[in-house]
Amino acid sequence: MLLNGDKGTYNTTLLIASVKIDHKLDYLTKGLSIRGTANYDDSFGKFITIGSTIPNYKVRRNPANLNELQFFGGTIPPVNFNGTSYSKTYNKLYFDAGINYERKIGGSAITALVLGKANRYTLPEGQYNTPSGIMGLVGRLTYNYKERYQAELNLGYNGTENFAEGRRFGFFPAYSVGWVPSSEAFFPKNKYITFLKFRGSYGELGNDQFNSVRRYLFLPNTYNLNQGTYYLGTSNGIDLLPRYNITTEGVLGNPLVTWERSKKTDIGMEARFFSDKLSMVLDFFKEDRDNILGNLGIIPATFGVPSGNIPPVNIGVTQNKGYELSLGWRDQIGEVNYGINGAISYTKNKVVFRSEAPFANEWQNATGAAIGQYFGLTSDGFFNTPEELANRPYNTYASNRNTLGDIRYKDLNGDNVIDDQDVSRIGYSNLPQYAFNSRVNFGYKGFDLSVLFNGTARGSFYVPQNMVGTFFKANGNVYQWQVDGEWTPERVANGEKITYPRMELNTTTANSNFVKSDFWLKSSDFVKLKNIEIGYSLRDLKFMKALNISSLRVYANGNNLFTFQNDLEVFGLDPETSDYTNSGRNNNQGYFFPLTRVYNFGLNVQF
Template sequence: MKLNLRVYFTICLLLPLGLSAQETVYAAGRQVKMETSAEEPSGPSLRSALDRLGKQHRISFAYNSRLIAGKSVPSSFSAGKRSLDAVLDEILPPLQLEYRRIDEALYVIRPMQLHEINIAVPVKGSVKDSEGNPLPGVTIQVKGTSIGTVSQPDGSFTLNAPDANVTLIFSFIGYDPQEIPLQGKTTVDVVMSASTSQLEQVVVVGYGTQRKRDLTGSIGSVRGEEITKQPVNTATQGIQGKVAGVQIISSGAPGSQPLVRVRGTGSMLAGAEPLYVVDGVLTNDIRNINTADIVSMDILKDASSAAIYGVRAANGVVIITTKSGRTGKMEVSYNMTAGFREVANLVKMANSTQYLDYLEDAAPNVTIPPYNVSTNWYDAILRKGFQQTHNVSLTGGSEKFLYYFNAGFLTDEGIVNTNKYDRFTIRSNNEYRIADNLKFVAQFSYMTAKTQYVDLAGIYTNTYRAAPVIPVQQNGKYGNTAAFGNVGNPVLTIDKNDDRLKENRLQGTAYLEYSPWKSIRLRSSMSVNQSFYNRRRYGYQFLNNESTFLVAGGNQQRTESTLTLVREQNQDWIWDNTATFRQRFGDHDLTVLAGYTAQQFTGEYLEGTRRNVPMSEDLWYLIAGDPNSSTNTSEGDKYTRASILARLNYAYKDKYLLTASFRNDASSRFPSENRNGYFPAVGVGWVLSREDFFSGQEIFDFLKLRGSWGRIGNDNIESNLYILTGNTGQLYFFGGQPTLGTSLSDIKDRNLKWETTEEYDIGLEFTTLKQRLTGEINYYNKQTIDALVGVRIPGLLGDPDNEYITNAGSFTNKGWEFTLQWKDKISDELDYTFGGNLTFNKNEVTGLNQGQPLFRGGVGQQGNISQTASGHPIGSFYIFDAQGVFVNQAEIDAYVNKDGERIQPDARPGDLRYRDADGDGAITNADKIFAGSYQPKFYYGINAGVNYKNVDFSLDFYGNAGNHIYNGKKAFRYEITDNVEAAYADNRWKADRPSSTDPRILAANMPASTYFMESGSFFRLNNITLGYALPKDLLERINMQQVRIYLTSQNLFTVKQFSGFSPEMISSNPRSNGFISTQNSASPLEAGIELNPYPTTRTYAVGLNVTF
């Protein structure tokens, strides 16, 4: 390289100093021989080490060759990713050398000045986490100096300290820093604890990471170990109650995915689920993710944080980071749980005595079967289900190659007979360091799963309504409930249907990352998400005669066997290209991200059915059935997206923070004139605790005020909804002659565009009481416009029962979030934690289809129950207001209008009394009221934990309040012989026992009213865990790193008012037709109606964690 004149003269002046360099020098009147410690074997020569450093950092060293001749660095030396100055500060002082920086590209090596020479004190030791795992990359620095090093892959370190009384500072991201005075010691073993304040923790944001203290948006984080301590099968179930602003609605069905709502219901039609990002793979379904593979889950709640994902971020973003390898010898872990599940709460139905008493009033002329039984139909269909998980993982690597591999198996028997879910997963995450500035990362996972379904809609309905006077089976034949004028036998429904689903999922990400300079990182990533579904439904033939039943009759039969086969395959690929610049200029910290992404999804669905297929499983193919009965259908979907994105993060003195981002999305799901969406966001933060005027106070250790604004979108709808389609086969007559033609099948909106959400967020974060108490307060205001809704087609234009999709709605979600967490360490053997979070949310429709409401949610003959209208929450109950029961005729006669006429002239004693809400003197549809919503006014989570020596104990609670549930199964009545709940049988109105609360009979034609509406509030002990870890001295004797055994229970008890199975409800079966992959899509317009839910379950399990 060319040297300028100033550099040339500098070298000429400094190099002669090297001519007097000797291996023996004099200091303070003593002869001191300086050499590498005997405990540090000689490694590479100093010359070769300097050559490598020069190439790595693109600089030159100037030195006298005789000065460094024969000198070497310790064999354990590794530059790693440390700064050049830190490396030189480690290797030169023990050799009595020092350096001087001339300019950006030139360093001069010279002898250490005599007044700077000290006797180096070699210090060694190790750094581990609280579980005994080595921590590589921990920075160890001599306090007040630039002398330092980092821990090696096995956690060990060596350091030459100036003297034996200095203080060493140990620091590592995500852990509390420690200061250790040497006090003459030369061996130091340190155990680092996870950061108490959590401010130093790194959270994953879109296309990057940030320290939590630097965030200007609202992001909630949950560590993987908080999820795996629970006997849950899906990641989202494990974060229930752990993050403010995130509502989790679980189901007891094996293989189901909980519903997740981030800051309220985010859409009426376009899906309200968040976007999931798993190691860069964007997906809507994470049932294939093994919880044992998860390092962390970061939930981007506000628009400014999520806007970097643009059109897919309207409902929040959940980023899942999986485990990766680490340098060091291979670590083998085995984790397992085994236990059983049972129904957490059952509805108590009337026994035979209560039922017969009820029939005397409801159907006095019915002939009672002579079986003399009292059947508990729930006992007949339910069981205790066995549950087990097993995971084996391998972790390790070197400086060039890191690997993580895990294989996991799960068995989950449902509480309904024959219902079962089996899953096998594999994950392999590998990182190859091709060069110091170039790496290749490959991450992939594979899942294969089998689900044995049951017909929940038919089974639960029939079990609830089945008459207890009919036996399940006798002498190998089924009790014929249908012949009694009742519903079908639910046990026969299970036995005579076989419904199996096989899934195969492959997800993978591969990226190349290159850093041409220290401040720039270029990454190109390709992600693939493939899914394959094979579903087979076989219905056995059976007749309603005595070959099947104890008695003939009824309508429960299948005269021909049926076989339906479903095949679905989907492929989604994403190509991401990003460039990141990060540099600190004095007090200024700047990070700039820019990128381009492209995505394509293709999906195919095919379904075929034939009848009279033989009952042998070996012949369950369509070709084996009657070809004249063949039916088939198919669907397809394909869409693409292209996006550009950018983000800027700026911090001044770690005190003033700024984040600005922008994304432009183009989606093929909309017409060309509306395909592009622009999603900007900005956030600012002010760390008040770093201001000078805060330096004297002792209340807050950290205090930050932040605010943000952002715009995000939602295009989660079917493709091509704006394209007109036609039906063939339409006959037209010309000149009296029929001509085959095509007719339009429906009306489409050619101006269709995506939903847009703008959100304002203000937050306050703090730590106090010596970082023992951490808190956060947030206020948010989300406004969604151009909401997609289904609008009835005017009768003049077509079928008024059909709808077309258009942008005709708007609504808001406003709320407060509060989080507090206390952590304290009483001694080295005892620490504890206690905390919780609370969220208030108000959802309100602000505009809808020119004021026309949306009606949904029918139950039996009661018609629509839910209505979405301006001024009310989405999916509110719109029903009659029942105000008790007419105890006698006098009360009926007294209930009159202003003209003295009876308001309910046809009522009888024991009937429900309905409020004349509009005051017109009669009960009409105009008297229906908005009676509440399924959306809670607030929800919360509470956690507590204690660790004493080797024992750990934790509790997690979850609940919500202010919402309502419509007890649809109680209202859903077809036959007068249907069974009733025991409480109603005992408390209903009777002539000799008048009741003012429960009517005389429950009839099919009863209107929807508040009588069937109940409180959905509940408080639940979500998880309790007690664990014991073997002591470290014992582990060392048996050559193991960790052995922990624990007992755990999920959903141990629930305090609730709801009389049904559970205040949490979710659809449990895939759709009977159409794409299986959309099975968990639940409509917010008709939620909160309990009709056929899968009961919530209680789990008891024992677990084992072993690490070699």
């Protein structure tokens, strides 16, 4: 039966065409030009499957001799040809036309651009079978005075078919200024500070792509006809009045849906020291997002329309702020050149507002918490003695079925009951607050070596029940780490470290031990040897000149070579894995790719 699989062939046809025209208008005024672009992409893919013709058998053990296998069947299935199992067709059309101006007058360099653009994306199997498109007008003006004073203004006016008329277009400006004190006459020329620049920017961006919800939210409400009948009593106490068909509200529309908007502010500096050997870039940033599309969490059940039919609205607000710092050192000693670069970023975000019914305790609300914040119970060791078990709070999650070796939870509100009122913010979100990396480069007579480290800190990952439960679906395995950390009375008596509750068969999220809690929330912090690459380059050899080869490089590299700190290693998880299923109060099963190590060998030839 394991060999009973189909064979498939996937054929793709791709057409890419592009035309670009530039025309200088120096005869009107110097630096003036016009431009135009037209792009067309077309793709057609088809997947054809051919069914297997391998005989199918059923097998069982001989009841009289368990060492003997008995085979039954052997039928050969007919060849199954499916020429329409999968096909995908799309085409993209893009046009733009604009006018440029670029000129230098004395010490001033001025550029300007006005550009109109439009694109259309057609996906026949898409929702409503209608193309999607966006069009807009872009303007840009820059000014640079002797690389000393810099300013830039960008204006965008974009429209989309995803919103109703009157709300389709949005205006998105951006501004930036820069000052380079090291180019000033008063700045002393020296080898200690060779370059210094301060800059600031503000910009707004819009988002109209709401892939997680239905398309065309602005369409009118729908209604469901013939949903039964009703009558209004009787006319004389006996004869029923006429019956009427019932019509119910279906999916509701939101004619006010519009652009999500992001407002970004950045203040930074760039500097180079010691004859440009040491470089530094420092940025402080803040991003405020509003009009975020989200579901209304305050609609009562008496509203009369299922929650799934209520459209999302532009109501969410979030904030991100933090800093980024990068340092680099480049130098050469004899014939050895080397470079050391490092960067660190810190980002703290929060949900400023989310439409939700307020909880009794502020710390249970998503509003005010980090984006993607986990919520769950707080664990407090295990039930190790009969006395602890007898004096426990009532556990509503498992109908109070607890025994020795189960995880004990804290009664946060002190009502002697473990329930949803004891759910709180646990750990960090899956978006780490710190990210850092470091790269070291060496070069010597054609040899080159590059080493990259990266890592994160203050992040969490919720390990789903199907990855930590024993005998999953009554057929799963028991892992060594579970056996090594399993709760037993003997280990409790010996004072051994216990990292896993008592063993159970066919565990689910309904089991008390696998309720969403911080017990299964692990740190996603890590430090990883991300990449090593070594290469050797050849130049100016006779055979290369004969073949018109300008350079030839042989290289080898490896990715994900070693992880120095990884609390998820025991579960076989890559700490860079994103958790899309269990943020907030979700407690879903998940399936993830393991940590993989990749080696590459290659040859790069340039002519």
